[in-house]
Amino acid sequence: MPARVAFFEVEPWEEAYIEGHLDGKFEFAFFTEPLTVDTVELAKGFDVISPFIYSDIDKSVIEQLPDLKMIATRSTGFDHIDLTVCAAGGIEISNVPFYGENTVAEHTFALILALSRKILPSVERTRRGNFDLAGLRGFDLKGRTIGVVGAGSIGQHVIRMAHGFEMNVVVFDVRRDELLAKNLDFKYEDLDELLRISDVISLHAPYNPHTHHMINRRNIHGMKRGAILINTSRGGLVETSALVEGLQNGILNGVGLDVIEEEGLIKEERQLLSHEYTHEKLRIALETHMLLFRDDVIITPHNAFNSTEAVQRILDTTMANIIAFIEGRPQNTVLQAA
Structure with a gap:
């Protein structure tokens, strides 16, 4: 019998x-909903499931799927999947390690340029028929220092683009x-020094317990005054209250975010009444x-990956997996079954 796959x-x-690409090879089912404990009945009986980042595949979900052999997540990150439980159940996990390196890097520079040249307030003012230039003076990227946190595939694209703008590049990476560094012409620094000397800080690190709140209320005060901070990686890298404090105290000149801490919590206002809302989550939601x-903040809706080419590469890689x-x-395995 053909393998049963649920997307x-x-x-x-x-x-x-x-x-169109897998017709006849598998038995399919497609669902618009994320896979959670509330929708787990939809996934029963399938050999393979393919979720995106808003599914929550934890122990309570996995234990109800005895036929499950593989999870093919259509994302690079896999923090929405309980790896420990999958390992115990012999469930293999694959991801999409490369699909939008240039795409996310391009979005990163879209945010940098929008802040450095005050694009949003310029457009909004002009739409009101006001062509006054007061308060719209930006700054050149040429000769400025960009601090890239995480020199993986996306970070490396950012470094190459930064050189195109004739910027100086410093990098923090645990490896x-x-x-x-020689080939891409950058210098390694520790995180505190990078924050101290960088005019632009761009985050491209994975989210894990070691990187949780790597930008926080302590080290925000060590940043170069007037810097801009960009996060197109994971919201949990940045303590939201640190951003508020940094902007209110004039430490940060601008913030560009494609991800926010506890993102997704306020899709509907009635979620605020849910028992799942702790005081801490509510505080973060309100600070966001x-x-x-704020005119000096740009927030996009986790959209950095979202180009026609990139999303097609996600599907191509997932189907190949x-x-x-x-x-x-098996290929692109995060967790390979024994």
Whole structure:
């Protein structure tokens, strides 16, 4: 019998694209909902599930899926999946390690340029028929220092683009590759020094217990005064209250965020009445709300990856991962079954 595959968080065009490329090889089901404990019944009986980042595949979900053999997440990150429980159950996990390196890097520079040249207030003012230049003076990127936190595939694209703007580049990464530094013409610094000397700080680190709140209320005061901070990686890297404090005290000149701490909590206002809202989550949500209406803050809705080319690469890689698993030659494995 053909393998049964369930795709969650799927848009209509994605369903058509997948069926067009895998027709006849598998038995499919497509769901617009994320996979959670509330929707787990939909996933029962499937050999493979393919979620995106808003699914919450924890122990309570996995224990109800005895037929599950593989999770093919359509993302680079996999913090929405309980790896420990999957390992115990012999469930293999694959991800999409490379799909939007240039895409996210381009969005990063879109945020940098929008802040450095005050694009949003310029557009909004002009739309009101006001062509006054007062308060709209920006600054050149040429000759400025950009601090790149995380020199993985996305960070490396950012470094290359920064050189195109004739910026100086410093990098913080837990793994130092001096050959890479030589080839891409940058200098490694520890995090505190990077924050002290950088005019632009761009975050491209994974989220884990070691990187939680790596930008926080302590080290925000060590930043170069007037710097701008960009986060297109994971919201939990930055303590929201540190951003509020940094902006209110004039430490930060601007903030560009494609991800926010506890993102997704306020899709509907009635969620505020849910028992799941702790006081801490509510505080973060309200602080984020404060940031939304500042002229020196730009927040985009986790959209950095979202180009036509990148989302197609996500599907192509996911389908290849599923085929490789079924054929007994797994690839892009985060967790490989014994």
